[in-house]
Amino acid sequence: MDIPVIEIGTLPPDPVAPDALQGIKRQQTNPSRWQGENWQAFITKLATYAIEIRQDLASCGIFVTDAGGVAYGMPHGVLIARNVEQIATLFKTAQTYRIPITVRGGGLTTEGESVAYGGILLDMTGMSQVLYIDTEKCIVRTQAGIFWHSLAEVLRRRGMDYLSAPLNLTASVGGTLGVGGIDVNSARFGCSADQAISLQVVTPTGEIVECSDTENIELFKRVILGYGQFGVITEATLKIRPFTPLRMHYFYYGSLRNTIEDLILLDKNAVCDYSGILTMMDKAITLLVAFDSEEKEQKFQQQWKNRLRGYGELGFTLRSAVYYAFHFWKLKEAWFLFNRKRCLFPELQRSEYMQDKQMFDRTVVFSRAVWNFWGGRQMIIPDLATNVDKFVTVVEKANKVCQKYFPYYALYCVGIKLHPEHQEHYELSCIPPDATELAYGCEFEPMLNHEIYSRDYIQSFKNEIYDIGVENQCSYYRFGGMMKGYIRRVFGDELVDKHLAMKRQADPNMILNRNVIF
Amino acid sequence: MFKVTRNFRQTHQNYSHCSGCSLCLLVCPMWRQHHDSRFTPQGHAKALQQAVKVEELSETIFACHACGACQPVCPENIAIIPMFMNLRQQLAEKPAALGNVASIQAKWLENATQPIEKIKTSSGFLADNHLRQHPEILQQVLTLLVKTTLISDNGEDIIQAMHMGVEIPSARLERFLHPLRKLKQLIVSEGFLYTNLQQWLPKVKIRSLGEVLTRLPNIHSKLCATDLYIIECRAYHADFERLVKHYDQLRKTVFCQFNLDLQRIAIPTTSDNIHDHRQAKWVLEGRQIERIVVESMADSAALQQVTDLPIVHLATI
Ligand SMILES: Cc1cc2nc3c(=O)[nH]c(=O)nc-3n(C[C@H](O)[C@H](O)[C@H](O)COP(=O)(O)OP(=O)(O)OC[C@H]3O[C@@H](n4cnc5c(N)ncnc54)[C@H](O)[C@@H]3O)c2cc1C
Ligand code: SF4
Ligand code: SF4
Numbered sequence: 070m071d072i073p074v075i076e077i078g079t080l081p082p083d084p085v086a087p088d089a090l091q092g093i094k095r096q097q098t099n100p101s102r103w104q105g106e107n108w109q110a111f112i113t114k115l116a117t118y119a120i121e122i123r124q125d126l127a128s129c130g131i132f133v134t135d136a137g138g139v140a141y142g143m144p145h146g147v148l149i150a151r152n153v154e155q156i157a158t159l160f161k162t163a164q165t166y167r168i169p170i171t172v173r174g175g176g177l178t179t180e181g182e183s184v185a186y187g188g189i190l191l192d193m194t195g196m197s198q199v200l201y202i203d204t205e206k207c208i209v210r211t212q213a214g215i216f217w218h219s220l221a222e223v224l225r226r227r228g229m230d231y232l233s234a235p236l237n238l239t240a241s242v243g244g245t246l247g248v249g250g251i252d253v254n255s256a257r258f259g260c261s262a263d264q265a266i267s268l269q270v271v272t273p274t275g276e277i278v279e280c281s282d283t284e285n286i287e288l289f290k291r292v293i294l295g296y297g298q299f300g301v302i303t304e305a306t307l308k309i310r311p312f313t314p315l316r317m318h319y320f321y322y323g324s325l326r327n328t329i330e331d332l333i334l335l336d337k338n339a340v341c342d343y344s345g346i347l348t349m350m351d352k353a354i355t356l357l358v359a360f361d362s363e364e365k366e367q368k369f370q371q372q373w374k375n376r377l378r379g380y381g382e383l384g385f386t387l388r389s390a391v392y393y394a395f396h397f398w399k400l401k402e403a404w405f406l407f408n409r410k411r412c413l414f415p416e417l418q419r420s421e422y423m424q425d426k427q428m429f430d431r432t433v434v435f436s437r438a439v440w441n442f443w444g445g446r447q448m449i450i451p452d453l454a455t456n457v458d459k460f461v462t463v464v465e466k467a468n469k470v471c472q473k474y475f476p477y478y479a480l481y482c483v484g485i486k487l488h489p490e491h492q493e494h495y496e497l498s499c500i501p502p503d504a505t506e507l508a509y510g511c512e513f514e515p516m517l518n519h520e521i522y523s524r525d526y527i528q529s530f531k532n533e534i535y536d537i538g539v540e541n542q543c544s545y546y547r548f549g550g551m552m553k554g555y556i557r558r559v560f561g562d563e564l565v566d567k568h569l570a571m572k573r574q575a576d577p578n579m580i581l582n583r584n585v586i587f
Numbered sequence: 588m589f590k591v592t593r594n595f596r597q598t599h600q601n602y603s604h605c606s607g608c609s610l611c612l613l614v615c616p617m618w619r620q621h622h623d624s625r626f627t628p629q630g631h632a633k634a635l636q637q638a639v640k641v642e643e644l645s646e647t648i649f650a651c652h653a654c655g656a657c658q659p660v661c662p663e664n665i666a667i668i669p670m671f672m673n674l675r676q677q678l679a680e681k682p683a684a685l686g687n688v689a690s691i692q693a694k695w696l697e698n699a700t701q702p703i704e705k706i707k708t709s710s711g712f713l714a715d716n717h718l719r720q721h722p723e724i725l726q727q728v729l730t731l732l733v734k735t736t737l738i739s740d741n742g743e744d745i746i747q748a749m750h751m752g753v754e755i756p757s758a759r760l761e762r763f764l765h766p767l768r769k770l771k772q773l774i775v776s777e778g779f780l781y782t783n784l785q786q787w788l789p790k791v792k793i794r795s796l797g798e799v800l801t802r803l804p805n806i807h808s809k810l811c812a813t814d815l816y817i818i819e820c821r822a823y824h825a826d827f828e829r830l831v832k833h834y835d836q837l838r839k840t841v842f843c844q845f846n847l848d849l850q851r852i853a854i855p856t857t858s859d860n861i862h863d864h865r866q867a868k869w870v871l872e873g874r875q876i877e878r879i880v881v882e883s884m885a886d887s888a889a890l891q892q893v894t895d896l897p898i899v900h901l902a903t904i
Contacts, residue, residue: 127644130637131624134607149623175609194612195622218613222848226873238850239609421835421851430849436610437850440662446606 103169103187108145111166118158122146122189132173132183132190138447139524140181140551142584144171144190150214151195153269153277153303160301160580161275163189167578172297174214174241179450180550182296182585183244193243196303199223208266209309213243213302218432230312232264236435243302249294249499249546251510253343253357253431256336256484260500262293263488269304273576277303282490291571293491294498296549297582298568299575314427315343315359316366320379322354323388325468327378329461329482331356336484336507337457340373341365343431346482351468353389353406354480359428405477413442443479443514449527451534452512454485454544456504464511466537474530475515482511497560497568497586501544510546549585556586599666605632611657611667614848616858616866617650626650628657628667631674641677648674649682653750653779654855655824659831675752686747694744695759704766710735711770712796715777716743717884721900724884728796728902731803732774738766746779760787767791774799777883778822785825795822797882798830800901801837809904813877814843817870817886820853843880846870856889867893880904 112122123129124146134141150156163170169188176183193214200210204227211220217234220242224230233252235245246268250261258264267281270292278300280289291299322328328346335344335358343359356379360366380388393403422434455463464482471478485508487500500508513534538545539558548556557565569587573579579587609629612618617626624630625647634644641648651671658667675681681688712735718725719741729737742763748755764787767773773788775781776796784793797819800806810816816837823830831851838845846854856867867889879898881887887898 125639125643126637127625127630127634127639130639131607131630131633133633133637136607138606176607192624194624197622216609216613218849223872225849238613421831424839433850437662440608440610444606444608444662446604 103167105145105187107166107168111162111168112146114162114166115159118155118162120148120155120158122148129190132176132185132192135179135181135183136177136448137179137181137450138445139179139449139527140184142181142184142186144185145187147190147192149195150191150193150303153271156191156271156301156303157275157277159189159191159275160271160273163580164274164578167580169580169583171582171584172243172301174244175216175237175239177235177237177240177244178248178547178550179448180547180552182547182549182582184550184584186584188580191301193241193301200304202227202229202309204229207309207311208306210304210306211242213241213246213268213305215242216240217242217245218436221432224309225312228312229309231261232258232308232310233261234432235261236432237439238432238436242305242307244297246293246302246305247295247297251483251485251546253345253359253435253483256344256486256507257339257342259486259488259491260294262494263491264308265293266306266308268292268302268306270300271303272300273581281306290493291575293494294500296498296585298572298586299581301581313361314424314429315361315431316363316426317428318358318369319382320356320358320377321382321385322356322379323352323385323392324378325351325354325465325480326461328354328356329464331377331379332482332484333457333460333507333509334376335373338373340369344484346480348480349406349409350402350472350478351480352402353385353410359431402476409442413438416441443516445517447517447527448514449517449531450512450514450547451531452510452546453534453538453541454499454501454504454508454510454546455541456501457507457509459541459543460509460511463537463541463543466541467511467513467534470530470533470537471513471515473533474526477516477518479514479516480511481514482509484509497556497564499544499546499548501542502560503542512546553584553586599669600663602632602635602665602670604663604665605629605636606663607633608662610660610662614656614660614850614852614854616652616654616656616855617647619865619869620858620860620863621650628661628665628670631670632665635670641674644674645678645680645682648678650859652855652857652859654820655778656820656852656855658824659827660850660852672749672752675750676754678752681751681753686751688751688753691744691748691751691753695756698740698744698759698762703762704739706736706738706766706770708734708736709769709771710774711738711767711772712736712774713738713741713776713780715741715775715883715885717888718776721884724900724903727900728776728800731800731806731902735772735774740766742780749779764788775822776819777885778819778825781822781825793826795819795826795830795882797822797901798833800882801833806901806904807837807841810837810841810843810880812842813875814841815846815871815874815876815879816843817846817856817879817881817883817890818853819881819883819886820846820855823853844874844876856886864889864893 128147129144133143170191171185172191173183174193196212196214198212202209216239218238233254235250246262246265270278278285332344332346335341341358342361345357348354416438422429453463487506535555611628615627648671653668712732714725740763745755767788770791772792774794774796848854854870856870858866879896880901882901890898
């Protein structure tokens with residue numbers, strides 16, 4: 070049998086039948102991997118445009134992995150993004166020489182989406198300037214490599230704040246607009262990507278295009294929540310708002326189902342400005358409720374507080390003490406919970422971030438806690454996103470998987486308001502296709518506590534969580550990189566092929582972020 | 588020979604624990620200046636994880652000016668300044684820009700012939716060279732610090748040697764430390780040696796000049812809401828957990844602004860390049876203030892480059 074050589078970017082039908090006899094030569098059916106062809110000529114050409122690619126180990130080694138710490142890959146060279154023209158030239162040249170380019174913001178992916186397995190690593194953090202702030206119209210224009218926290222630092226000097234961003238200080242604007250972005254106010258504002266008004270994008274063929282809901286509409290739809298497939302976001306105009314500290318309330322539960330039901334109740338009735346669930350296993354579950362204004366807080370106290378089934382801190386501690394007194398064989402777990410509470414709670418209430426019982430700088434407080442208590446060189450954070458109706462059942466199933474694999478873990482759940490006008494942005498994204506008005510997401514994060522787990526063990530855990538997603542027609546927040554295998558299973562061939570066709574048209578040599586989706 | 592590293596608590600980790608979280612970038616003046624990951628703690632830790640040779644880092648390892656801002660934000664508690672200092676020590680060729688090794692060594696020889704100082708009070712004050720260049724301010728500081736002796740050997744050569752990665756002869760270090768051992772309290776106007784002093788002099792209470800002066804009611808009462816107060820960043824970061832509370836209390840009582848970012852890290856006024864004023868401009872950006880109050884005259888010099896606002900030393904307000 071003659072097997073034709075496959076060109077990069079083409080995907081012919083699989084010539085090997087499922088029942089093929091042993092001994093028949095098999096062939097890679099994905100576009101063949103790039104093996105370093107044309108690299109030297111490419112570098113030489115770029116040098117004629119005064120574009121310097123760093124190829125030394127110190128420059129490339131910084132980017133060998135992402136926050137997940139499981140996927141490893143070494144780029145051939147690194148380019149620090151400095152301006153849009155430089156990026157456009159890079160792409161035009163890379164199309165000619167067929168060189169893969171991986172774009173990276175904060176590198177907070179966990180499935181290797183921002184890891185370059187060869188080719189160019191484009192480090193967007195080199196473009197981190199805030200271009201202008203209009204406090205009257207409540208908009209900011211910024212370069213897209215900026216970390217949300219650096220943007221907040223600049224906005225706060227003008228008394229302003231962004232609408233929503235990941236609770237992680239080093240996520241970048243561009244990386245987040247491409248994947249979604251969930252905050253504890255997403256049930257009110259939608260995902261972080263929904264705050265984008267317009268974007269400057271460099272397409273995979275090197276055109277510089279401004280796009281929005283009214284200009285180059287198709288590109289805007291594809292780039293928002295597009296997992297970096299259809300262009301590099303170089304600048305973004307975002308909605309902003311006056312800064313307000315948070316009036317925080319915590320309620321403690323022993324039942325996941327009750328907590329989730331209460332969260333949905335609050336979100337559906339737009340009772341609060343911020344809401345979310347953070348757990349220590351399914352034993353100590355915290356419902357976080359917060360407000361921007363005193364009026365809304367008072368209304369909650371009067372009309373809603375009593376309807377919640379959670380306890381105050383003292384009530385919950387007493388209840389837990391009684392529970393463990395009758396379940397003394399679980400003392401180790403009780404000890405763990407006690408210690409966790411002892412360390413974590415003061416961190417969430419450090420006096421320098423609190424004033425008059427209000428929390429300033431929520432992202433600083435939560436991001437510190439995330440990195441200090443859950444962070445490390447390996448982070449395993451599979452997740453599931455569903456519509457409102459399935460959420461409790463899906464979380465309960467996944468919770469059982471967590472219990473099976475790890476003694477200690479945490480769950481983090483939030484609602485995401487959907488904007489009907491952005492429905493097309495949500496196609497093939499973290500927003501589940503069957504969700505309307507509200508969607509919910511939950512992250513499942515084992516606490517590794519310096520235990521060593523094999524890759525197989527970790528992957529089996531993740532697969533079991535992801536399989537729940539397939540069974541229940543969910544979506545995932547992190548579905549790129551090493552999760553490629555799930556994309557067709559969860560979205561179906563028709564939708565994926567539709568996007569693949571668009572991708573081929575936009576990126577003839579499939580050079581941009583080729584290890585993420587297709 | 589004494590080890591030149593600034594030793595931290597035992598719990599400090601080395602570069603191999605760097606998770607690549609990038610939190611150090613947010614506060615690092617090298618990063619603000621270059622926007623290049625090689626000029627960051629993360630860049631160096633990751634390079635060391637890849638077994639990159641120190642010679643290949645020679646361009647970047649001298650760019651850190653030990654402001655210490657990265658230390659309190661690193662969730663892995665990596666001893667970042669010692670990492671830089673050790674790398675500098677390993678590098679055979681030291682760049683001339685940071686000082687002349689021969690001149691420091693000559694100073695050590697000269698120093699060895701001087702009589703050892705005797706301090707009669709239980710409190711001593713180490714004034715840095717920037718402050719010493721302003722005798723009237725220094726005099727005012729000494730007036731406020733009652734029963735405190737100005738220590739003539741301020742260890743500037745030791746600081747310079749540490750910056751350059753030059754090993755310090757134990758005799759020189761002993762000569763510097765000997766008179767300080769009898770003190771109960773040692774006040775420093777600049778915090779480069781803060782952590783080392785805590786370790787070298789475990790029985791002596793090390794305090795920053797800013798902390799001591801702001802505890803004086805007649806100083807405290809003269810701060811006001813239209814002031815921008817510039818905390819000397821090295822001492823602050825070296826004793827972060829304690830001092831963040833102190834300055835937070837001060838803010839809640841006098842309502843002045845501080846050179847603190849949203850993580851409550853003190854923004855340094857300078858970076859490694861003295862001609863680059865981005866740090867100083869960033870400290871001032873968007874502030875509605877009438878006066879700048881500094882703890883350190885080095886900060887005063889940096890801010891003078893970018894503003895016409897009055898800048899006063901804390902001791903003279
Ligand atoms: C500890 C931890 C906590 C987290 N908490 C949250 C949370 O609270 N909420 C939340 O929503 N997420 C959270 N995440 C996930 C992470 O924050 C998001 O994935 C983040 O928004 C990604 O931003 P980034 O800049 O790190 O993007 P990267 O990881 O660098 O990139 C993400 C994807 O976008 C592409 N990309 C990057 N920049 C651009 C650009 N300028 N243009 C086009 N494509 C680009 C990359 O190629 C990659 O495919 C967390 C992750 C970790 C590790
Ligand atoms: S000490 Fe200062 S300059 Fe040096 S790495 Fe840390 S933050 Fe950067
Ligand atoms: S803050 Fe610490 S762990 Fe994080 S990147 Fe910097 S050095 Fe590494």
